[in-house]
Amino acid sequence: MTTTGPTAAIVAKKHPVDDLLRADRLPHILCPGCGIGTTMHCYLEALVESGVHVDKHVCVSGIGCSGRTAGYVKVDSYHSTHGRALPFALGIAVYRPELTVTVISGDGDLSSIGGNHLIHAARRNVNMTVICINNFNYGMTGGQAGPTTPMTAKSGTTPYGVADKPFNLPHLVNAVGANFVARWSVLHARQLKDSILRGMRKPGFAFIEVLSPCPTGFGRPNDVGEGIEEMLKYHRRCKWDDKARLEDVDIDMLRPDSPVIVGNFVDRDRPAFCPATGAPPASPTGATEESTKERAAMKDAH
Amino acid sequence: MSTQSPSKPAATPRVRAGVHFMGGDFACAEGALAAGVDFFAGYPITPSTEVCEHLAQRLPQVGGKFVQMEDELASIAAIIGASAAGARSLTATSGPGFSLMMENIGLAAMMEVPCVIVDVMRGSPSTGLPTGVGQADIYQARWGSHGDYAVIAYCPSSPQECFDLTIQAFNAADKYRVPVMVMMDEVIGHMTEKVVIPPASEIPFTPRKRPSLPPGDSEYLPYMPDDDLVPPMAHAGEGYKIHMTGLTHDERGYPALSAEPHEKLVNRLVDKIRVHAADIVMHEDFLLDDAETIVVAFGCTARSARAAVNLARRQGVRAGLLRPITAWPFPTARIKELIAAGQVKQFVVPEINLGQVRREVERLTQLPVRRVHRAGGAMITPETILEAIVQ
Numbered sequence: 001m002t003t004t005g006p007t008a009a010i011v012a013k014k015h016p017v018d019d020l021l022r023a024d025r026l027p028h029i030l031c032p033g034c035g036i037g038t039t040m041h042c043y044l045e046a047l048v049e050s051g052v053h054v055d056k057h058v059c060v061s062g063i064g065c066s067g068r069t070a071g072y073v074k075v076d077s078y079h080s081t082h083g084r085a086l087p088f089a090l091g092i093a094v095y096r097p098e099l100t101v102t103v104i105s106g107d108g109d110l111s112s113i114g115g116n117h118l119i120h121a122a123r124r125n126v127n128m129t130v131i132c133i134n135n136f137n138y139g140m141t142g143g144q145a146g147p148t149t150p151m152t153a154k155s156g157t158t159p160y161g162v163a164d165k166p167f168n169l170p171h172l173v174n175a176v177g178a179n180f181v182a183r184w185s186v187l188h189a190r191q192l193k194d195s196i197l198r199g200m201r202k203p204g205f206a207f208i209e210v211l212s213p214c215p216t217g218f219g220r221p222n223d224v225g226e227g228i229e230e231m232l233k234y235h236r237r238c239k240w241d242d243k244a245r246l247e248d249v250d251i252d253m254l255r256p257d258s259p260v261i262v263g264n265f266v267d268r269d270r271p272a273f274c275p276a277t278g279a280p281p282a283s284p285t286g287a288t289e290e291s292t293k294e295r296a297a298m299k300d301a302h
Numbered sequence: 303m304s305t306q307s308p309s310k311p312a313a314t315p316r317v318r319a320g321v322h323f324m325g326g327d328f329a330c331a332e333g334a335l336a337a338g339v340d341f342f343a344g345y346p347i348t349p350s351t352e353v354c355e356h357l358a359q360r361l362p363q364v365g366g367k368f369v370q371m372e373d374e375l376a377s378i379a380a381i382i383g384a385s386a387a388g389a390r391s392l393t394a395t396s397g398p399g400f401s402l403m404m405e406n407i408g409l410a411a412m413m414e415v416p417c418v419i420v421d422v423m424r425g426s427p428s429t430g431l432p433t434g435v436g437q438a439d440i441y442q443a444r445w446g447s448h449g450d451y452a453v454i455a456y457c458p459s460s461p462q463e464c465f466d467l468t469i470q471a472f473n474a475a476d477k478y479r480v481p482v483m484v485m486m487d488e489v490i491g492h493m494t495e496k497v498v499i500p501p502a503s504e505i506p507f508t509p510r511k512r513p514s515l516p517p518g519d520s521e522y523l524p525y526m527p528d529d530d531l532v533p534p535m536a537h538a539g540e541g542y543k544i545h546m547t548g549l550t551h552d553e554r555g556y557p558a559l560s561a562e563p564h565e566k567l568v569n570r571l572v573d574k575i576r577v578h579a580a581d582i583v584m585h586e587d588f589l590l591d592d593a594e595t596i597v598v599a600f601g602c603t604a605r606s607a608r609a610a611v612n613l614a615r616r617q618g619v620r621a622g623l624l625r626p627i628t629a630w631p632f633p634t635a636r637i638k639e640l641i642a643a644g645q646v647k648q649f650v651v652p653e654i655n656l657g658q659v660r661r662e663v664e665r666l667t668q669l670p671v672r673r674v675h676r677a678g679g680a681m682i683t684p685e686t687i688l689e690a691i692v693q
Contacts, residue, residue: 022545025556055517055541060383071545071557076538078386079547079557080379081409087343087376091383091391092538094367095341099387099539117379120372275369278362 017044020054022074029068031139033219033227035186035212039133040069042189043104046196047075050100058101060089062114064140065214066106066133083114086121086130093128094275100200101127107134107209108146111167115147122178122205124273129199129206132169135214136253143217150254154221169209171246174266179204181266183249185211185234188262195264204272211251211260222254238262316364317502324497326490327352327394329461330420331360332497333468334392336505339418340366341389343380345373345399348432349488350422353394374399378406381417385410386546388537390472394420397439398429400446407481408447411571413546414525414533416475416510418468420484422491423601423654425678435488436678437601438655443483444630450568452575454582455483455630457600461495467627473508474582478574479532485629487654489602489681510535517541523553525567531574575631584627585636589615593622594647595691596640598663600626603652603682610652610687621691632662641667648672650690652682 021044030036047057054075061070063082070077080088085103093101103110110118110132121128137155138144145155145162148169152161170181180202182195192210199206213219213230224230233253242263249261317336324332331353334342342361344354354370361368367384371377374395381391395403400421410417423439425431443455454474456467468484475482513534515522524544527533533553536542545555550567552558575582586604589611590596599607604625614621624640626633640646649667651660652674664671672690676682 022556024554055543056539058387058538071547074543076540076543077545078383078413078538079545079549080383081406081548084375084379084406084409087371087379088383088386090369090371090376091341091343091380091385091389092387094369094380095384095389095391096387096539116372117376120376275367276362278364 017041017048020044020047020074022072025072028072030065031216033213033215034065035135035210035227036066036069036133038186038189039104039131039192039210039212040072042193043069043102043131043196044073045193046200049193049197050200052100052200056099058092058099060085060092060101060103062105062109064106064109064138065135066104067109069104083109083112083117085109086114086117089128090121090126093126094273097127102129102131102200104131104133106139107132107136107148107169108138111169112147119172119176122173122207123176125177125179125204125270127203127205127272129196129208131196131208131210133210133212134169135212135218137214137218139214139217143221149218150252153218153254155217166251168246168250170207170249170265173207174246177270178207178266179268179270179272180206182207182264183209183211183262185238185260185262186213187231187234187238198264198267202267204270224253234260314360314363315502317499317505319499319501322497322499323494324461325352325492325494326458326461326464326486327422327492328356329464329497330394330468330484330486330491331356332499333465334418334472335360335364336465336499336502337469337472338390338507339392339472341381341384341391342366342393343369343371343377343384343391344393344395345371345377347396347399349424349491350394350396350420352491353420353422357392374402375405378403378410378419382406382410382413382415385415385417386413386538390476392418392420394422396422396424397426397436400439400442404442404446407453408449408451409548410481411447411451411453412548414479414535414571415546416479416481418471418475418482418484420468420486423485423487431679433488434679435602435654435681437487437603437653438658438678439485440629440655440658443485450572452572453481453483453630454478454575454628455485456584457485457627457629458490459601459604459625460490461493461497463627464490465497465499469505473506476510477508477532478578479511479535480575485601487601493602512536513542517543524555525551526553527570527574531570531577579631580635582628583631583633583635585633586623586625586627588623588625590622590624590640592620592645594645595619595621595650596646597621597623597650597652597687597691598626598637598659599623599652600629600659603654606682606684607652607687609684610691613684613688614691617692619692626659629659634666637663637666641669650674650687652687652690654678654682
């Protein structure tokens, strides 16, 4: 550049998702370098792209840094209790099946205190999209180990290092039958947005794990560095492999040579959860009344 | 043998008007149906399982949603979510499950999401006596979740009341936007008696208070109360873009994490029930006009107490029964009134716990309050109560 005068600043008067944020609640409480804001943005972009009217989107969260998302997005939003976002959201999704329900919460909220609800919501294949922001620790309480914290990692509750193996969340959720399972880091903003959109459009349970830097809680005690440095680690180590064997996609952020596998791992079409309607079940065999009676008679004979 | 085609089940009406011989748990479920319940989430637990099973069968027949959840933590969360989306929602449980629900009963109180929780009390604490009667969850209903808040709790004393009070519970929940408990006990839940179900047109219905302003009107504040201290409620999917949180919040529903909004909110949550106590409280008076001994008893124990009062009267002892139908709010005003009348010389409080309602009576009077307690597993007999009356 050769110009010597002041460069004309390019200032956007309006951000494309401004209308979808509760501007009167900003600035948010998140730390510099945190990845939750990026994830929230990806959610809102997917929401716009979904074509579903904004009034028909519902956001539910639990407790924690990620759980605060519900308080910033300008849709009907519910900030429930710690771990209970999924059953709370189930109540909405089952009662009003025409609504597009998204749960945005953290790894500790969804997989530790809410772990039982996670496996059951995935097993049932409840029609909702779950964005699980994994920052490898409990951030809101100031950096303690959780079920995703890598072994040996230091934290407020593990001054001598984590002693237990962390969850491999895509493997877990796939094992119980979720219709859609993906993992991205916040560096993969486009792919993440696309996955969220696929989740919203997919009947059944969609689970998207989002790896997010937490320079305050996880980065500092573990020499990971600032948010940008954790992002550089994702850049260097993430390998996109949609066909990865999910039992092999464990993450160890503290082992420099280990790859972090990301991708859209699972896309299946198991029927989404639908409670009984009280109507007589459709006969899968096209059985007639006669054959039903016949079977009943056979059953009696036994 | 039925000639009905298996592909055409009989249309089962929501309100099964008529005279029935029905168990308390079933009557409770039928009461919920008559009240318009359209979402149930629950987990089987003795002695409330019949409520759950009966609704599993009946609710889908009338277009409602029944979900068996993974535990009681999930059950209560699901009914709050469904209610936030507009449902009349219900769960049913017993002591151990009731304990698990305490967390989100606090959430329902804080978010002001109406819902009904049936607790069929068994011997406790802990796993206690799963199939034996208890009445020891009365304080838990009021104080079980952390912090100050207020709830409404009804104590049916017959299957008929299981039906009637479950309807009442839904109406009160919607009117005041609170979690409402129906505190049955194992004896009442498993007792079979005559239950009269009136025609649908005679079922009392109090609608939930809804916003009068349209979505998008900046004047609408989700937590701005009316004069009755209850804010109108918008539902998910209506365009109001509401935010609900268990955090302390302001009139917009936004987190407001400081002392002043907290003071305002928590006081209102308690006051909205306190100032309406006279409208909410229900009790039954039996032979109180000239009573010198007043027996205060609820649930199945009130049935023994009524018999004991009759036995005492036959001996010429002027006894009467005050039966709290609402445990919470407690019929404090009525007891104070009876004390002020100057006739009563003593109270007798029989209950299947070690003195929960007794403490409520004791703190209102200097008169003797005789205790007739048992920990659980069996009813208190009329003779035992009579002994305390004539002592």
